[in-house]
Amino acid sequence: GQQLNQSPQSMFIQEGEDVSMNCTSSSIFNTWLWYKQDPGEGPVLLIALYKAGELTSNGRLTAQFGITRKDSFLNISASIPSDVGIYFCAGRSVGSGNTGKLIFGQGTTLQVKP
Amino acid sequence: DAEITQSPRHKITETGRQVTLACHQTWNHNNMFWYRQDLGHGLRLIHYSYGVQDTNKGEVSDGYSVSRSNTEDLPLTLESAASSQTSVYFCASSGSTGELFFGEGSRLTVL
Numbered sequence: 001g002q003q004l005n006q007s008p009q010s011m012f013i014q015e016g017e018d019v020s021m022n023c024t025s026s027s028i029f030n031t032w033l034w035y036k037q038d039p040g041e042g043p044v045l046l047i048a049l050y051k052a053g054e055l056t057s058n059g060r061l062t063a064q065f066g067i068t069r070k071d072s073f074l075n076i077s078a079s080i081p082s083d084v085g086i087y088f089c090a091g092r093s094v095g096s097g098n099t100g101k102l103i104f105g106q107g108t109t110l111q112v113k114p
Numbered sequence: 115d116a117e118i119t120q121s122p123r124h125k126i127t128e129t130g131r132q133v134t135l136a137c138h139q140t141w142n143h144n145n146m147f148w149y150r151q152d153l154g155h156g157l158r159l160i161h162y163s164y165g166v167q168d169t170n171k172g173e174v175s176d177g178y179s180v181s182r183s184n185t186e187d188l189p190l191t192l193e194s195a196a197s198s199q200t201s202v203y204f205c206a207s208s209g210s211t212g213e214l215f216f217g218e219g220s221r222l223t224v225l
Contacts, residue, residue, distance in 0.1 A: 031212055042204050042216035043157075088157070092212060101147075101172075102214055104157045 006089050006105030014113050019076040021108045023089035031092040032072035033102065034063050038085045046087075047074070069094075079112050086110070117141075120205050120217035128225055133192040135220045137205030143215075145208045146188040148172075148180060150201040151219075157204065163188055195224045 006023045013019060023032070031050055035043035047058050049065035049072060056063055060077045072091070076083055089105040118139040127133050139146065148160040149172075159172030161180040169180050177199060179191045192199055205217040 033213065035216075040219075042206075042218045045213055045215065048211070048213050090214070101159060101162065102212075106156045 004089060004091060004103050004105040006108055008108060009106065010109040010111070012111045012113065013079055015079060015081060017079055019079055019083070019110060020073065021087060021089075022071060022073045023091070023105045024071045025091055025093075025103075026070070028069040028094045029072075029091040030069075030094045030096075031102075032063070032065050033090040034061075034072070034074050035088040035090065036085050037088065037107075043088055076110075079110075081112050081114050084110055084112050118205060118207055118215055118217045120203075120220045122220060123218065124221045126223045126225065127195050129195060129197060131195050133195050133222065135190045135192075135203055135205075135222070137188050137190070137217060138186055139205075139207040139215075140186065141207060141209060141215070142185060143207035143209045144185070146182070147206045147208075147214070148178070148188065148190045149204045149206065150174065150199075151204060152201050160190065160203075161188075192222075195222075197224050200224045 004023050004025050033048050034046045036046050037043040047056050047063040052069045053067050054065040063074045086107045086109050088107050090102040121136045144165045147162040149157045151157050158174045160178050163169050163182040166182055200223050203220045206214045208214045
């Protein structure tokens with residue numbers, strides 16, 4: 001089946017540093033979503049993207065829908081300890097409509113050293 | 115506020131027993147999904163529903179079943195629990211925007 005390649009798998013950074021992670025797909029997507037999961041909880045939606053080239057921010061988080069429609073990027077600026085968690089990308093392929101199944105990346109585990 | 119709730123949050127059962135995990139959402143979403151999350155596998159889709167009386171198999175549906183008798187609920191049943199079904203289970207729902215909202219998860223241990 002379709003897969004998303006999310007990288008890096010894990011990051012260990014110093015507080016205050018910027019973070020970048022990305023997802024790539026073998027097929028064209030019409031939706032990209034980014035989620036964060038804290039330990040023991042369900043994933044929480046951070047940013048939703050619906051158009052190629054779209055750049056959307058949510059506080060210190062910025063995500064972009066790649067021009068090729070096969071990739072997306074998430075950046076976190078000036079990281080803080082509470083940014084720790086697992087970040088997932090998810091996408092929906094063209095033709096699956098607005099309500100079709102999402103495909104999830106494997107996740108990026110972020111650890112922040114105070 | 116609208117929400118999605120799962121119960122129980124933690125369950126320990128024995129091999130061969132039937133187990134049902136409940137999922138209830140108050141967003142009036144048509145679409146509901148069940149995922150399992152395991153180390154090294156990320157989130158894998160078990161079953162999903164696009165409306166009342168509609169159910170569909172996901173990528174790891176063997177050993178699981180769902181039923182959708184109303185908009186709010188999509189219970190997940192393990193007919194005969196196996197140790198391989200020890201996992202964390204997440205229910206999710208989405209509306210017309212397609213944005214998926216997750217419950218807090220149910221941790222199931224099968225001994």
